[in-house]
Amino acid sequence: MSHDLDALLAEQIAYYRARAGEYDEIYAEREMLDTLVGQLPISGDVLELACGTGRWTPVLAGRARSVTAVDAAPEMIAIARDRVRGLPVEFVTADLFGWRPTRRYDTVFFGFWLSHVPPALFEAFWSTVRGALHPAGRVCLLDTSDREREVEEVLPGESAPAARRLLNDGRQYRVVKLFYTPQELTARLAGLGWSADIREADGQFLVGTAVPGSA
Numbered sequence: 001m002s003h004d005l006d007a008l009l010a011e012q013i014a015y016y017r018a019r020a021g022e023y024d025e026i027y028a029e030r031e032m033l034d035t036l037v038g039q040l041p042i043s044g045d046v047l048e049l050a051c052g053t054g055r056w057t058p059v060l061a062g063r064a065r066s067v068t069a070v071d072a073a074p075e076m077i078a079i080a081r082d083r084v085r086g087l088p089v090e091f092v093t094a095d096l097f098g099w100r101p102t103r104r105y106d107t108v109f110f111g112f113w114l115s116h117v118p119p120a121l122f123e124a125f126w127s128t129v130r131g132a133l134h135p136a137g138r139v140c141l142l143d144t145s146d147r148e149r150e151v152e153e154v155l156p157g158e159s160a161p162a163a164r165r166l167l168n169d170g171r172q173y174r175v176v177k178l179f180y181t182p183q184e185l186t187a188r189l190a191g192l193g194w195s196a197d198i199r200e201a202d203g204q205f206l207v208g209t210a211v212p213g214s215a
């Protein structure tokens with residue numbers, strides 16, 4: 001990985017660590033996302049990647065036998081841990097670009113994460129996901145769609161597609177930010193041997209599933 005991309009990914013983690021306490025503000029008046037997640041075929045032992053404050057973790061735990069939730073930001077995990085008291089959830093603090101699963105799962109879920117995976121690490125990330133799935137397992141994902149481009153401050157000339165993010169106190173950070181259409185993401189995954197069923201929802205979100213092919 002280039003030094004510049006390394007620095008961008010470190011800044012992305014720093015941003016989310018600093019933002020943990022204010023992160024859930026984005027979920028005000030977004031109850032329809034629960035409907036979208038409710039329609040996903042989540043079952044069995046679930047691996048949640050980039051769980052953040054655990055907005056989805058109890059929802060997953062309510063439909064799963066167990067949940068393993070991974071995130072690089074301990075501040076995020078602390079909030080998520082509070083949210084799932086009494087539920088069968090195990091947390092792992094790790095950088096997903098180095099972390100490897102130690103077992104296999106029936107479902108791998110990630111919400112608002114894939115658009116933060118740089119193109120140079122896309123294939124390796126999906127290889128990690130494949131290694132985390134039982135042969136009959138599936139990925140369930142939720143993310144922003146390409147419409148998000150209109151509301152992000154896109155930064156030119158970075159080592160990966162990137163955007164500037166501001167905290168409530170004005171501090172600024174760069175994050176990786178991809179803007180996929182359902183067609184682009186489906187084609188990209190097909191190129192790696194995945195069969196994906198991804199659609200746009202509510203004009204600004206992507207939601208769907210992906211299963212590994214036999215290749």
Ligand SMILES: C[S@@+](CC[C@H](N)C(=O)[O-])C[C@H]1O[C@@H](n2cnc3c(N)ncnc32)[C@H](O)[C@@H]1O
Nearest residue numbers: 016050051052055071072073076095096111112
């Ligand atoms: C947009 S938030 C999504 C949180 C949660 N999934 C949700 O839907 O609300 C992105 C999350 O990715 C985490 N993250 C960023 N870089 C990471 C990395 N390299 N490895 C693991 N987690 C990372 C951040 O800490 C943050 O919690």
